[in-house]
Amino acid sequence: MQRGERTLTRETALIEALSRRFGPAPPGVVLGIGDDCAALSTNGDDYLLWTVDTLVERVHFDLSYTTLTQLGWKALAVNLSDIAAMGGEPRYALLSLGWPPERDPGLALELADGLAQAGREYGVAIIGGDTVASPGQLTVTITLTGVVPARQLLKRAGARAGDLIYVTDDLGEAAAGLEVLKRRPELDADLKAALVAAHLAPRPQLKAGRLLAREGLATAAIDTSDGVASDLYHICQASGVGAVIPAAAVPISPRVLAVAPYLQADPLKLALMGGEDYQLLFTATRDMAARLAPAFAGAGLDPPLLLGEIVAGDRVSLVTGGGEVDISGAGFDHFRLDLEPEEI
Amino acid sequence: MQRGERTLTRETALIEALSRRFGPAPPGVVLGIGDDCAALSTNGDDYLLWTVDTLVERVHFDLSYTTLTQLGWKALAVNLSDIAAMGGEPRYALLSLGWPPERDPGLALELADGLAQAGREYGVAIIGGDTVASPGQLTVTITLTGVVPARQLLKRAGARAGDLIYVTDDLGEAAAGLEVLKRRPELDADLKAALVAAHLAPRPQLKAGRLLAREGLATAAIDTSDGVASDLYHICQASGVGAVIPAAAVPISPRVLAVAPYLQADPLKLALMGGEDYQLLFTATRDMAARLAPAFAGAGLDPPLLLGEIVAGDRVSLVTGGGEVDISGAGFDHFRLDLEPEEI
Numbered sequence: 039m040q041r042g043e044r045t046l047t048r049e050t051a052l053i054e055a056l057s058r059r060f061g062p063a064p065p066g067v068v069l070g071i072g073d074d075c076a077a078l079s080t081n082g083d084d085y086l087l088w089t090v091d092t093l094v095e096r097v098h099f100d101l102s103y104t105t106l107t108q109l110g111w112k113a114l115a116v117n118l119s120d121i122a123a124m125g126g127e128p129r130y131a132l133l134s135l136g137w138p139p140e141r142d143p144g145l146a147l148e149l150a151d152g153l154a155q156a157g158r159e160y161g162v163a164i165i166g167g168d169t170v171a172s173p174g175q176l177t178v179t180i181t182l183t184g185v186v187p188a189r190q191l192l193k194r195a196g197a198r199a200g201d202l203i204y205v206t207d208d209l210g211e212a213a214a215g216l217e218v219l220k221r222r223p224e225l226d227a228d229l230k231a232a233l234v235a236a237h238l239a240p241r242p243q244l245k246a247g248r249l250l251a252r253e254g255l256a257t258a259a260i261d262t263s264d265g266v267a268s269d270l271y272h273i274c275q276a277s278g279v280g281a282v283i284p285a286a287a288v289p290i291s292p293r294v295l296a297v298a299p300y301l302q303a304d305p306l307k308l309a310l311m312g313g314e315d316y317q318l319l320f321t322a323t324r325d326m327a328a329r330l331a332p333a334f335a336g337a338g339l340d341p342p343l344l345l346g347e348i349v350a351g352d353r354v355s356l357v358t359g360g361g362e363v364d365i366s367g368a369g370f371d372h373f374r375l376d377l378e379p380e381e382i
Numbered sequence: 383m384q385r386g387e388r389t390l391t392r393e394t395a396l397i398e399a400l401s402r403r404f405g406p407a408p409p410g411v412v413l414g415i416g417d418d419c420a421a422l423s424t425n426g427d428d429y430l431l432w433t434v435d436t437l438v439e440r441v442h443f444d445l446s447y448t449t450l451t452q453l454g455w456k457a458l459a460v461n462l463s464d465i466a467a468m469g470g471e472p473r474y475a476l477l478s479l480g481w482p483p484e485r486d487p488g489l490a491l492e493l494a495d496g497l498a499q500a501g502r503e504y505g506v507a508i509i510g511g512d513t514v515a516s517p518g519q520l521t522v523t524i525t526l527t528g529v530v531p532a533r534q535l536l537k538r539a540g541a542r543a544g545d546l547i548y549v550t551d552d553l554g555e556a557a558a559g560l561e562v563l564k565r566r567p568e569l570d571a572d573l574k575a576a577l578v579a580a581h582l583a584p585r586p587q588l589k590a591g592r593l594l595a596r597e598g599l600a601t602a603a604i605d606t607s608d609g610v611a612s613d614l615y616h617i618c619q620a621s622g623v624g625a626v627i628p629a630a631a632v633p634i635s636p637r638v639l640a641v642a643p644y645l646q647a648d649p650l651k652l653a654l655m656g657g658e659d660y661q662l663l664f665t666a667t668r669d670m671a672a673r674l675a676p677a678f679a680g681a682g683l684d685p686p687l688l689l690g691e692i693v694a695g696d697r698v699s700l701v702t703g704g705g706e707v708d709i710s711g712a713g714f715d716h717f718r719l720d721l722e723p724e725e726i
Contacts, residue, residue: 166414
């Protein structure tokens with residue numbers, strides 16, 4: 039799921055309505071509509087994971103600031119992030135490319151280069167697909183499979199009151215990077231490059247996802263694609279719980295804090311509502327939490343960062359100096375209505 | 383693969399170039415880029431089949447003549463046809479829906495109804511997917527899995543000189559139906575309805591595909607999506623052979639012959655270059671050919687129709703009263719250059 043979905047009115051309600059039309063999933067479907075991937079039981083001990091994501095020109099990307107090679111990388115990366123959120127290992131991808139007929143089809147090879155780079159980096163083979171004319175805009179649809187041992191599957195459902203909430207890295211760089219690309223502020227070159235890279239070339243957290251799954255260190259997980267407030271709300275809805283995030287404790291990237299004044303942006307908003315960081319957001323019992331830092335260190339990964347706590351209820355609350363604010367499922371627009379900057 | 387692809391210049395060359403960028407397929411990939419589906423080996427005796435197809439508004443459909451429910455049916459049907467061409471049984475589908483943000487998202491449920499109808503008809507569960515904003519046009523991407531016993535897999539490669547070429551039904555109705563929708567000639571209502579249905583609601587030949595696979599009655603197979611001349615050329619390329627079609631023997635649908643004068647269209651062109659019939663085009667040895675009619679009758683299917691013969695070489699030739707014409711890979715435009723109506 040990507041950021042541009044927000045422009046589709048009431049997308050969650052639509053997905054639920056679609057799901058009702060399609061009817062109940064048959065036996066063999068462990069997870070269907072409503073998680074990052076579908077999960078299917080197979081003959082063996084593994085589940086087959088399966089996901090699809092489409093990137094649409096001028097909704098998810100703009101060729102005035104991304105190269106086709108970067109776009110190819112990102113198209114695979116956002117799907118890989120869904121596999122990571124289930125604790126899986128990716129296997130095979132198919133590409134469905136919608137190419138505007140007036141553009142040179144040879145340029146599609148640049149996009150293929152980016153896909154192939156990400157495939158090599160993360161051990162995915164791109165084995166087929168189709169190409170269609172797409173007069174209105176370039177579209178890149180990737181469908182990806184992966185595997186996960188059945189007992190290790192990570193889901194959105196499973197968080198319980200008292201669990202702690204973690205993210206695999208500090209937040210907001212991808213959203214800040216997008217603003218940098220759009221507004222082109224005068225910035226330190228290294229800072230600019232790092233933020234832009236966070237937006238254009240996200241690194242799916244497959245290693246962290248496998249670690250959490252293999253070691254049993256998470257009760258629920260999702261990737262941070264829509265924005266943490268929205269992604270956390272998905273976990274809460276699937277798990278039947280609420281969540282509390284202390285505003286002062288949100289792990290905002292130092293780069294986001296540094297660039298925010300140049301963007302006239304609220305760093306907390308960028309961190310919680312910006313989306314597209316493609317980190318993992320997960321919940322863990324206190325016992326699991328105590329094992330996180332050594333397990334991550336043992337795998338050569340930075341320790342995950344504490345974001346808040348799961349509570350009884352059905353809302354995601356941000357605790358500020360002025361009290362609690364409901365940010366359940368808040369995309370940027372919704373947030374703007376509920377919480378003006380001065381209230382934080 | 384659908385008809386609109388023709389507008390993408392040199393699509394086959396593009397797919398080959400993309401394939402080179404993606405590198406060789408790893409072990410476990412039985413068939414990759416270049417057949418109707420990818421085929422993957424699994425732990426068991428079956429191969430996993432996997433395909434993706436995108437329908438793009440104003441390229442593959444026009445909402446001025448298709449309902450959203452019909453579109454939903456067709457989006458699944460064209461993918462099911464790819465599974466049929468491999469001899470497989472379909473299993474699960476994911477939907478990636480690109481919806482123009484200015485349109486009522488509630489209408490997407492009509493599309494879901496058509497998908498669900500086709501799913502019930504052919505035993506496919508739609509188990510997930512994503513929705514994205516698509517400002518330029520409505521796009522419907524379906525990715526579908528299926529299974530086929532490993533020894534029964536039908537491929538494009540495998541035709542040999544001397545094999546006979548068959549199709550599972552007479553040809554041209556879908557193409558004629560599209561012309562009827564575009565030109566709205568005054569026609570008998572039943573004739574019009576049958577042709578329009580052939581275009582808007584194709585019926586994938588899953589039963590015939592399974593029969594051919596199970597009984598070992600085909601040396602190569604493909605579905606007729608691009609048009610028979612083009613689809614047969616794909617078989618020839620994959621198999622390293624040529625083909626000869628006697629023009630007088632082409633099984634043109636009687637409805638196409640009836641409507642052709644009203645459309646000022648050449649029925650032979652509609653049959654060979656029209657595309658989108660979603661029948662199976664296959665080759666069979668003489669021994670297999672002798673068993674086709676009883677096997678099809680036993681399965682409650684009409685017998686397949688003879689189209690021509692595989693020969694040595696690398697071209698698809700149409701034999702007319704005036705001699706042989708090379709129609710290798712001919713889409714409609716190419717055909718027009720090579721063969722004016724008066725030459726037939």
